[in-house]
Amino acid sequence: MFRPLDLVAIFLFLGAMAAMGIYFSHRNTSTEEYFLGNRAFPGWAVGISMLGTSISSVTFLAIPAAAYILDYRQAVSNLALPVAAVLAVAFFIPLFRRGRITSAFEYLEARYGVAMRSYAALSFVILQLIRLASVLFLVSIPVASMFGCHIVWVILIGGLIVGAYTVLGGIEAVIWTDVVQTVILLAGGLLCIGMILFLLPGGLGQVIEIGREFDKFSPGPISFRLDDRTFFVVLLLGVVNFTTEYAGNQNVVQRYIAARSTREARKATLLCMCMSVPTWMSFFFLGSCLFAYYHVFPSAEVAALEADQVLPYFILHKTPPFVGGVIISACLAAAMSSLDSSINAISTVVTIDFVKRFGRPRSDARYLQIAKGIACAAGLFMIFGAIGINYIPKESMNDFGLIVGSMFGGGMLAVFLLGFFSTRVGNRAILTATTAALLCNLVLMFNTFYSFLPIHPYWTTIAVNGVLWPVGYLLGFLWPNRRDLSGLTVWTGQPPA
Numbered sequence: 001m002f003r004p005l006d007l008v009a010i011f012l013f014l015g016a017m018a019a020m021g022i023y024f025s026h027r028n029t030s031t032e033e034y035f036l037g038n039r040a041f042p043g044w045a046v047g048i049s050m051l052g053t054s055i056s057s058v059t060f061l062a063i064p065a066a067a068y069i070l071d072y073r074q075a076v077s078n079l080a081l082p083v084a085a086v087l088a089v090a091f092f093i094p095l096f097r098r099g100r101i102t103s104a105f106e107y108l109e110a111r112y113g114v115a116m117r118s119y120a121a122l123s124f125v126i127l128q129l130i131r132l133a134s135v136l137f138l139v140s141i142p143v144a145s146m147f148g149c150h151i152v153w154v155i156l157i158g159g160l161i162v163g164a165y166t167v168l169g170g171i172e173a174v175i176w177t178d179v180v181q182t183v184i185l186l187a188g189g190l191l192c193i194g195m196i197l198f199l200l201p202g203g204l205g206q207v208i209e210i211g212r213e214f215d216k217f218s219p220g221p222i223s224f225r226l227d228d229r230t231f232f233v234v235l236l237l238g239v240v241n242f243t244t245e246y247a248g249n250q251n252v253v254q255r256y257i258a259a260r261s262t263r264e265a266r267k268a269t270l271l272c273m274c275m276s277v278p279t280w281m282s283f284f285f286l287g288s289c290l291f292a293y294y295h296v297f298p299s300a301e302v303a304a305l306e307a308d309q310v311l312p313y314f315i316l317h318k319t320p321p322f323v324g325g326v327i328i329s330a331c332l333a334a335a336m337s338s339l340d341s342s343i344n345a346i347s348t349v350v351t352i353d354f355v356k357r358f359g360r361p362r363s364d365a366r367y368l369q370i371a372k373g374i375a376c377a378a379g380l381f382m383i384f385g386a387i388g389i390n391y392i393p394k395e396s397m398n399d400f401g402l403i404v405g406s407m408f409g410g411g412m413l414a415v416f417l418l419g420f421f422s423t424r425v426g427n428r429a430i431l432t433a434t435t436a437a438l439l440c441n442l443v444l445m446f447n448t449f450y451s452f453l454p455i456h457p458y459w460t461t462i463a464v465n466g467v468l469w470p471v472g473y474l475l476g477f478l479w480p481n482r483r484d485l486s487g488l489t490v491w492t493g494q495p496p497a
Contacts, residue, residue: 003316007147009325010332013184014161017177017336021165024173031367034170035102035348036258041175043264046255047271049175052182052337053251054276060185060334061142063280065307067287073220076231077238078280084242085273089266091490092247093256095420097265098487103352104253111419111488113427114357119434120412121353124250128342132378133385136162139335140386142312143328155386158332163379166340167372171258174340181333188330189282192311195319196289200296207285210292217288227454237458240465244413247420250345290314339382347375411437414468423489425472426481433472440467 028034066074101107105124109117136159137151143158144151165173197203211217220231245252246269259265290310294302302310312331315324351371356362362370411434418425444460447453455463487493 003321005321006325009322010329013329018161018165020177021169021173024169028170030364034368034371037172039258040260041258043259043267045175045179046259046268048182049178050255050272051275052178053341055334060331061308063283064287064311067284068291068310069307071216071218072284075284076219076234080238081242081276082273083239084246085269088246088269093265096253096256097262103349104248104250105353112430121349125346125349128346129381132342132382133389135335135338136382137386137389151390152387159383162336162339166343167375171344174344178337181337184333185330188327191327193286193289196293207289207292210295211288227456233458236462240462248412248416250349251341343375343378346378347371350374411464411468414465418472420490423485423491424476424480428479429475430472432475433468436471437464437468440464
């Protein structure tokens, strides 16, 4: 259903994002400015940017869809975020800010050695490239269906705009556009909820009544079964995933470092924590509102839709023109705040951890040119990768994602935590433990396809870190650390003032 005023709202939003990238492009005269904004960002801006980065277009569409079709069991993992945030404030942020590092993986070389740094950095880049293509493809689906155009055009236009302002503006464009995008994202979600409550005869009370009648607010089965998405496994998975993000994900660590002080970095993390859980829960509640609305006003068209198509259908058929465009822009904002962060992080990691680490010495101006070239290449990969996903069987894409994730994504939490909290584990022990964890990861990956063990795939990340931690620690007794660990663990050195 095409509505010209919706298109006007979307183009105003995209034009504003492009203009911000052009504005900040004139301020990037060094790699320190391009990667970290001269480490001068206020905590409130960094915190809102962290929130925007953690909420992708998949979240904007998939969370309401999960609540619409099932219940709130997937919300349980989000309740674990405060655990990771408190650990970050107490331990992770001071450790990363003790030296003048730019990449999270520089810490791993100082703590273990160059091999672990290179493996972790390469893993991050590969997974982020796949994430870029996947997120751009997923957000392009509803936008293309909304306006009846071919998905390739949506991918090209959206990808070029995100890539352009990120390449030109660096981290300043990323953080300040994230702030704007997050505000639009929150406004879009609240607009949808407000519209539904206004249209329902019984308002909020009717949503709660229908939700209780159909058990839509359930947190999932309360049991300890290994072969189901129970409350406890989802909660534990949330603890592992969020702690991994806050302990070693470059997208997050780069923001710790970009804040103007340790105090501001801590403020940013606490702000993100306080905003994230209510934001996620509001999108789950949006799914409950959609279910209640179409229960009261049944629609044969809606009944034939996939769960993640219901929200776009509601936007285009029940919201006023231009308002619908603002909400669609919120969906785009959710994607763009994730995509720009990943492009900038890839540029930072490749430049710092590979080009600068292993290449010949160059001037800072030359490194800045290389960083922009890498960001440009990442943006192009994002676009052509998303187009490629559109033309390959989706089952193959899912399998490919699982395989790559198993090869490169497992165990990073244990690697960083052993570095932070152990003085005994050294390079040889951590590399051997990582190999053991990788083998465990592969076994569980094959189990996802062939089901020879009664274990739900949600246990994979938990189990891999559960193997790496004790194996690495015990091997530390066999091959103890020989490095100077001053300032590298919570036991050796004091955090900065």
